[in-house]
Amino acid sequence: xxxxxxxxxxxxxxxxxxxxxxxxxxxxxxxxxxxxxxxxxxxxxxxxxxxxxxxxxxxxxxxxxxxxxxxxxxxxxxxxxxxxxxxxxxxxxxxxxxxxxxxxxxxxxxxxxxxxxxxxxxxxxxxxxxxxxxxxxxxxxxxxxxxxxxxxxxxxxxxxxxxxxxxxxxxxxxxxxxxxxxxxxxxxxxxxxxxxxxxxxxxxxxxxxxxxxxxxxxxxxxxxxxxxxxxxxxxxxxxxxxxxxxxxxxxxxxxxxxxxx
Amino acid sequence: xxxxxxxxxxxxxxxxxxxxxxxxxxxxxxxxxxxxxxxxxxxxxxxxxxxxxxxxxxxxxxxxxxxxxxxxxxxxxxxxxxxxxxxxxxxxxxxxxxxxxxxxxxxxxxxxxxxxxxxxxxxxxxxxxxxxxxxxxxxxxxxxxxxxxxxxxxxxxxxxxxxxxxxxxxxxxxxxxxxxxxxxxxxxxxxxxxxxxxxxxxxxxxxxxxxxxxxxxxxxxxxxxxxxxxxxxxxxxxxxxxxxxxxxxxxxxxxxxxxxxxxxxxxxxxxxxxxxxxxxxxxxxxxxxxxxxxxxxxxxxxxxxxxxxxxxxxxxxxxxxxxxxxxxxxxxxxxxxxxxxxxxxxxxxxxxxxxxxxxxxxxxxxxxxxxxxxxxxxxxxxxxxxxxxxxxxxxxxxxxxxxxxxxxxxxxxxxxxxxxxxxxxxxxxxxxxxxxxxxxxxxxxxxxxxxxxxxxxxxxxxxxxxxxxxxxxxxxxxxxxxxxxxxxxxxxxxxxxxxxxxxxxxxxxxxxxxxxxxxxxxxxxxxxxx
Numbered sequence: 059x060x061x062x063x064x065x066x067x068x069x070x071x072x073x074x075x076x077x078x079x080x081x082x083x084x085x086x087x088x089x090x091x092x093x094x095x096x097x098x099x100x101x102x103x104x105x106x107x108x109x110x111x112x113x114x115x116x117x118x119x120x121x122x123x124x125x126x127x128x129x130x131x132x133x134x135x136x137x138x139x140x141x142x143x144x145x146x147x148x149x150x151x152x153x154x155x156x157x158x159x160x161x162x163x164x165x166x167x168x169x170x171x172x173x174x175x176x177x178x179x180x181x182x183x184x185x186x187x188x189x190x191x192x193x194x195x196x197x198x199x200x201x202x203x204x205x206x207x208x209x210x211x212x213x214x215x216x217x218x219x220x221x222x223x224x225x226x227x228x229x230x231x232x233x234x235x236x237x238x239x240x241x242x243x244x245x246x247x248x249x250x251x252x253x254x255x256x257x258x259x260x261x262x263x264x265x266x267x268x269x270x271x272x273x274x275x276x277x278x279x280x281x282x283x284x285x286x287x288x289x290x291x292x293x294x295x296x297x298x299x300x301x302x303x304x305x306x307x308x309x310x311x312x313x314x315x316x317x318x319x
Numbered sequence: 320x321x322x323x324x325x326x327x328x329x330x331x332x333x334x335x336x337x338x339x340x341x342x343x344x345x346x347x348x349x350x351x352x353x354x355x356x357x358x359x360x361x362x363x364x365x366x367x368x369x370x371x372x373x374x375x376x377x378x379x380x381x382x383x384x385x386x387x388x389x390x391x392x393x394x395x396x397x398x399x400x401x402x403x404x405x406x407x408x409x410x411x412x413x414x415x416x417x418x419x420x421x422x423x424x425x426x427x428x429x430x431x432x433x434x435x436x437x438x439x440x441x442x443x444x445x446x447x448x449x450x451x452x453x454x455x456x457x458x459x460x461x462x463x464x465x466x467x468x469x470x471x472x473x474x475x476x477x478x479x480x481x482x483x484x485x486x487x488x489x490x491x492x493x494x495x496x497x498x499x500x501x502x503x504x505x506x507x508x509x510x511x512x513x514x515x516x517x518x519x520x521x522x523x524x525x526x527x528x529x530x531x532x533x534x535x536x537x538x539x540x541x542x543x544x545x546x547x548x549x550x551x552x553x554x555x556x557x558x559x560x561x562x563x564x565x566x567x568x569x570x571x572x573x574x575x576x577x578x579x580x581x582x583x584x585x586x587x588x589x590x591x592x593x594x595x596x597x598x599x600x601x602x603x604x605x606x607x608x609x610x611x612x613x614x615x616x617x618x619x620x621x622x623x624x625x626x627x628x629x630x631x632x633x634x635x636x637x638x639x640x641x642x643x644x645x646x647x648x649x650x651x652x653x654x655x656x657x658x659x660x661x662x663x664x665x666x667x668x669x670x671x672x673x674x675x676x677x678x679x680x681x682x683x684x685x686x687x688x689x690x691x692x693x694x695x696x697x698x699x700x701x702x703x704x705x706x707x708x709x710x711x712x713x714x715x716x717x718x719x720x721x722x723x724x725x726x727x728x729x730x731x732x733x734x735x736x737x738x739x740x741x742x743x744x745x746x747x748x749x750x751x752x753x754x755x756x757x758x759x760x761x762x763x764x765x766x767x768x769x770x771x772x773x774x775x776x777x778x779x780x781x782x783x784x785x786x787x788x789x790x791x792x793x794x795x796x797x798x799x800x801x802x803x804x805x806x807x808x809x810x811x812x813x814x815x816x817x818x819x820x821x822x823x824x825x826x827x828x829x830x831x832x833x834x835x836x837x838x839x840x841x842x843x844x845x846x847x848x849x
Contacts, residue, residue: 073548076544077513093519095519101519102525105397106400112392112394113394127385128465129383130465131402134472137449138471141446141449141472141475145479251330263326266384
């Protein structure tokens with residue numbers, strides 16, 4: 059088996075090296091991915107770079123590509139995250155009541171337990187609000203700077219994970235319960251897809267944010283696109299936050315959502 | 320409204336999954352009506368869209384209002400700016416078959432799932448509906464990267480569904496599948512990356528247009544090594560996903576140790592959709608002239624397919640367990656489809672037969688796995704010998720099984736006969752006699768396999784009376800349950816599938832004529848947008 063693996067690796071490696079010889083120049087502005095193919099008309103990436111401001115009024119082109127031009131992909135990326143969360147629930151979650159003795163050692167105030175709790179507790183009390191505020195900033199500023207729903211959602215989810223790690227899972231779940239995070243995960247995609255379906259109600263295509271102009275009451279369709287992008291980013295952030303914490307909670311407690319690490 | 324149907328096919332199960340996720344935990348009785356409703360909408364959408372394709376030709380749907388050629392704010396939108404969905408003669412019927420299969424399995428699954436693992440019903444339905452979304456999305460999309468995203472949706476949900484069963488072997492098999500599936504998806508993604516690097520677009524039709532540009536730049540890309548490597552990577556990625564013979568290792572255990580409602584949806588659809596993706600890549604993205612004249616690995620791949628067919632059949636012969644045997648038959652059937660797609664006869668009969676076989680095999684596999692699911696639960700059947708005298712005990716179920724089995728063997732009124740007919744015609748026209756021989760041998764093996772089952776089930780190896788008594792403590796699985804016919808919720812899906820197998824066979828002429836109108840399949844003219 060080892061030899062077979064070696065042969066497979068060598069074959070794949072030589073295949074990749076074989077292709078290197080006709081790669082376009084590194085970072086070249088005239089490579090197909092940047093400047094398009096000669097004679098094939100204006101390329102997609104050129105249009106992205108030159109016209110994004112006209113089309114969506116969004117300074118960050120990456121956000122425009124991610125949330126608008128290829129918003130359908132991003133919606134399904136969010137569905138992938140929800141699917142991962144659901145799969146982990148389906149596999150790990152223990153829903154039958156198992157009467158296991160509660161592990162006392164974790165709650166045992168040992169000699170320096172209280173001191174630790176003061177230090178950790180104080181640090182968390184100081185850190186978590188800042189982390190959460192920063193997460194909201196990252197979500198809201200996806201338009202103008204690097205960031206967006208995925209990144210902001212991960213940071214927000216991390217703040218809950220930190221709470222769970224620093225205290226115990228019950229404390230974290232008391233603030234963000236199972237019902238809440240499953241609901242939030244689904245609502246996130248509902249928000250995203252909802253913006254798409256609204257476009258359909260106006261007789262346009264799915265995810266056509268321009269159709270939402272009457273709802274946002276903006277001057278033109280580009281600004282409506284910009285607003286809708288913020289909306290879908292919020293939806294993504296909801297799902298990512300919820301699933302991040304859900305995965306942690308399930309893995310840390312073997313699906314019982316009790317005790318934990 | 321009718322314009323929106325292509326996207327509604329994909330969205331409806333997704334919204335169903337969200338509703339199940341939101342309300343399913345509190346009240347499990349929500350799950351079943353939501354699933355049936357969502358999948359029925361998809362089926363209606365698929366049928367209406369297929370009818371549109373039949374009357375007016377390929378249907379395009381651009382997401383986000385970024386239609387190619389449209390002027391937005393004074394800017395002309397190029398092809399590939401947004402994501403495009405496309406229903407044409409290649410995938411219209413596959414969409415209908417997927418919709419029928421998932422709807423039937425969701426009806427079949429309702430009681431089975433609730434009895435196995437009552438409190439997780441809503442997770443099952445949420446994952447099942449998301450899996451349906453993934454399969455529809457993979458089939459309908461005309462964007463190479465979007466296809467990858469939906470491969471991820473369908474793979475992740477299927478890993479979860481397989482691991483949901485309580486058996487540890489199922490979990491182990493799911494883990495193997497996670498590794499293999501991820502490797503396959505990564506190969507595909509790498510291939511798409513190479514394509515993007517050389518063409519600067521992800522839209523399948525735009526890639527085809529750039530590859531076939533009739534000038535110096537176009538010819539350079541057409542001949543480029545990176546494009547060849549991209550094709551090989553995509554091909555290997557999809558071969559892993561479809562369990563093509565040397566890469567099939569994950570399939571038999573994953574599909575035989577998972578809950579039966581899961582195997583009923585995965586076995587017929589996952590591999591077939593991967594075969595469809597391979598053919599879509601060959602026909603629409605690279606173009607058949609590139610694949611058969613420039614790349615020209617026809618002989619190699621057909622030989623691989625021959626090995627796959629023979630190996631799959633041989634392994635199937637060696638199995639004692641019913642589900643394992645069916646799984647190895649899938650491996651052999653994948654060999655049929657890959658071989659048919661690659662025989663490269665000028666009339667494209669091999670490719671036609673392969674496309675027709677995707678539809679036929681999806682229905683036949685569904686039929687056999689539905690029967691296996693019913694038999695496992697109602698009669699505790701695991702090994703072939705457990706089928707002893709089953710015709711007397713469960714005649715209604717076994718009737719459905721006969722239709723599926725005859726289809727696999729290739730007996731005339733069923734669709735299995737006609738798909739083999741077209742595949743063999745392709746093999747003969749192209750001079751690939753080894754493929755013809757392999758097909759015939761495999762049909763013989765199938766005949767041996769299924770007539771062995773008929774013999775056991777019809778005449779019984781042992782006297783049926785003696786077996787019914789609880790004299791053997793070890794044989795609990797087979798004896799503990801007294802075989803009785805299942806309810807209509809299990810039988811109706813089985814019979815509908817059996818009827819469809821015959822119907823698809825009888826309509827083979829018009830179906831094949833429809834498939835052969837696919838742009839780029841027979842005519843050498845390039846596929847043009849709109």
